[in-house]
Amino acid sequence: MEKRFVMKCGGSTLAALPDPFFQELKELQEAGVKPVIVHGGGPAISETLTSLGIPSEFVNGLRKTSNDVLDVVEMVLAGRINKEIVRKIGLNGAQALGLSGVDGGLIQARPVANSHEIGFVGDVTEVNASIIEGIMNMGYIPVIAPIGIDGAGQRYNINADTAAGAVASELGVERMIVVTDVPGIMKTVDGEKKVLPSVTVEEIDEMIQSGEIYGGMIPKVRAAVQCIQGAVSEVIIVSGTESGVLTRAVTEGGVGTAIVKTREGKVS
Template sequence: MEQRFVMKCGGSTLAALPDEFFRELKELQQDGVKPVIVHGGGPAISESLTKLGIASEFVNGLRVTSDEVLDVVEMVLAGAINGEIVRKIMQSGADALGLSGVDGGLITAAPVENADEIGFVGDVTDVKASLIEGVMAMNYIPVIAPIGIDASGQRYNINADTAAGAVASHLGVERMIVVTDVPGIMKEIDGEKRVLPSVTDAEIEEMIASGDIYGGMIPKVRAAMKCIHGQVKEVVIVSGQEPGVLTRAVREGGVGTRIMASEGGAS
């Protein structure tokens, strides 16, 4: 069976990745591995909203999304960031095709529970896996912006981690790779900070409570846990700056931190 993987990456992380990372993507694709990329872009959206004089508000980590904000979200995610990633992949010699979740009804969404507070923010209800598979069959790397749509044509802003987990689950992929700017979850062991090779979601919550995971690492690991959804059984957090990181994450293991759902946990 062909090997495929779904990779989630923030827009700012992708912009900072070395050329070597994109060459590795090309080599994996040439070897018959089928990558799918789902990207975010929160900082770039905030920057654009500021430039346009539109206020940014968050409720429990989700951006309050009015019609006006949604136009900017779509412009930044499906336009600027998606196009930049596609260009970088193509410069490496691979072929990529940019898609928004709106295209062809790729990602169907419904309003989140507290939609009266946060507006047009969506949960994924379906992913048209056949469309992604068709793009992969033509030897293109799908690059997906997390915007969803419902039957009436209403667009929704979807958290990129949630969208990536749903895409992976509908494709039948058991492992997600989350590319970030850290080598994994670190813990002080015998006076030295080391990357934990594996951890469960329950252990992560314990480490947050104890202070072993702190600061900017908390949203990174919580975001990774959101990807454990449906058929996705584990998420690997890796640094995109590490040489050969994708090949090791896909084929060999022994890189980054594997996060697995504990019994009755995130899945």
């Protein structure tokens, strides 16, 4: 079976990554590995909203999305950030094709349960994997902006971690890699913060309840849990600045924090 993985990365994180990271992506592609990238872009969205004088706030880590905010989210994610990533991949010798979940109905969505207070924020109901498969088969790396759409043509702002988890589950990949600006899930041990090499779904629930996992990390790990309950057996949270981190995450493991269903469920 061919080797493939889904990588989720924030737009600001990707922009700050050094060229060797993208060269590593190219080398993996040349070795027959098929990456799929799902990206965010929160800081760039906030910056643009501020410059346009459009108010923005967060509810439980998710951006409250009015129609005006949604226009900016789509413009920044599917336009500026998506094309920056495609361009940077191309400059380092690989081929990428950028699209959003609206294109071809790639990501079907419905309103989240608390849409009355958070606006046009969506949950993923379906991913059209045949579009992603087609792009990969043409030799391109799919780069996906997490905008969803429903049957009536309504767009939705989808948390990038949630979208990546849904894409990974639909593709049935073995590992999903979350590239961040932190080395993994941290836990304070004897007064010192340390990276947990692995953590189970049950332990994540306990850490959320205790407050050890908080803020923007909550939707990240919850998306990972959703993903593990689907076809994916392991999700790895890593820092993109570590040398060789992608190759290690794809081939060896032993880097960052591996989120697994159970201790026995860890990929070797």
